Amino acid sequence: MKWSEICIHTTNEAIEPISNILHEAGASGVVIEDPTELDKERESLFGEVYELDPNDYPEEGVYVKAYLAVNSFLGETVEEIKQAINNLLIYDIDLGRNHITLSEVNEEEWATAWKKYYKPVKISKKITIIPTWEEYEPVSSDEIIIELDPGMAFGTGTHPTTVLSVQALEKAIHEEDVVIDVGSGSGVLSIASALLGAKEVYAYDLDDIAVKSTKINAKLNKLENKIYSKQNNLLDNVDMQADVIVSNILAEIIVRFVEDAHRILKPGGLFVTSGIIKQKKNVVKESLEKVGFEILEITQMEDWIAIMAKKK
Incomplete structure (x- = not known):
């Protein structure tokens, strides 16, 4: 099956509502490419998450990417997404550049590529989030694991x-x-x-x-x-x-x-x-x-x- 990657160049403020719009349009996954990720300091235990290519990220703003099946309705779907995103302006949401591009990708590529960005990460004093496909051993007795x-x-x-x-x-x-x-x-x-x-x-x-x-x-x-x-x-x-x-x-x-x-x-x-x-x-x-x-x-x-x- 052929898939089209839709990429919206927008702002941090718009990530959540745009992600929801993409989901409602039938997207099977969303990837956020935020340049601030490149500069973050993280514990070395999760070093894999640093393996990010600066060329994948915008100089300002963020990329929100999703994947849509290439079919006879793709054109209409993209137009509906654009309209729904523009409607966010009614709620005073800053859309930034709001530049939208499309590119074709292979199914195997999109279905697994995003997983390289998602590794176990400790988000609070007690709680660590891990993806279901990752092996992880708790580092302390009181650590709480969320799969x-x-x-x-x-x-x-x-x-x-x-x-x-x-x-x-x-x-x-x-x-x-x-x-x-x-x-x-x-x-x-x-x-x-x-x-x-x-x-x-x-x-x-x-x-x-x-x-x-x-x-x-x-x-x-x-x-x-x-x-x-x-x-x-x-x-x-x-x-x-x-x-x-x-x-x-x-x-x-x-x-x-x-x-x-x-x-x-x-x-x-x-x-x-x-x-x-x-x-x-x-x-x-x-x-x-x-x-x-x-x-x-x-x-x-x-x-x-x-x-x-x-x-x-």
Whole structure:
């Protein structure tokens, strides 16, 4: 089968929504080529991840690449992708150059090439994420391992927004907590919550493929009896009480359900939000404070922000 690689030259801010657009258009995988990866210092234990070719990366911005089957509908699909990306401007998302190119690739090449970028990586004090095809031995007795199959375009769990979320969850979650994950994607935050001691995790996503992805990854980590994945729009019609709510999605989406989050959380409950580009930090912070949250912590990694807030 022939495949076409679509490459969008865009910004860090646009990675998540564009990745979602590509997935909805039928992409079987997404690769992010961010030049900041070339300069990052990492532990030598995971040296393989440094084997990156600078020629693959833009001088500024990022490349978001995906793979689409070459068929009679390819032209229409590409036009729909372009239109959907342009529509992101309505939400004040910076698209950068927004330059889109197409090239043909062989099936064997695209199906395996992206895996060379994805190696075991420690993303917090306790948690290490490993791809299912990699062998890995824990380096400490208290290390928590998350196995992840990112093959459905929901990412590898190593994006700064995910890292910030997991680091916040390490501080937020206590034994026997009930956790809600809003916009679960691949389920990495649900899995982290369960492994950190949560009694029950309810993972909600509007996309039924995300629901299936969360279920697959929960089973990989033997957590199918703790994580309940369901298709749902944010916190609509959710009437249970939770100790912690976590959400790693766009700032524009977070502000839509802060009232519901406040309603659902128990007194003293924590709301962990990420996916916030730094320019939108105050928008989310003010929205949280307006409904009665107390801001406990604001953390930053590269251009991304995470906020931990408490229901008074």
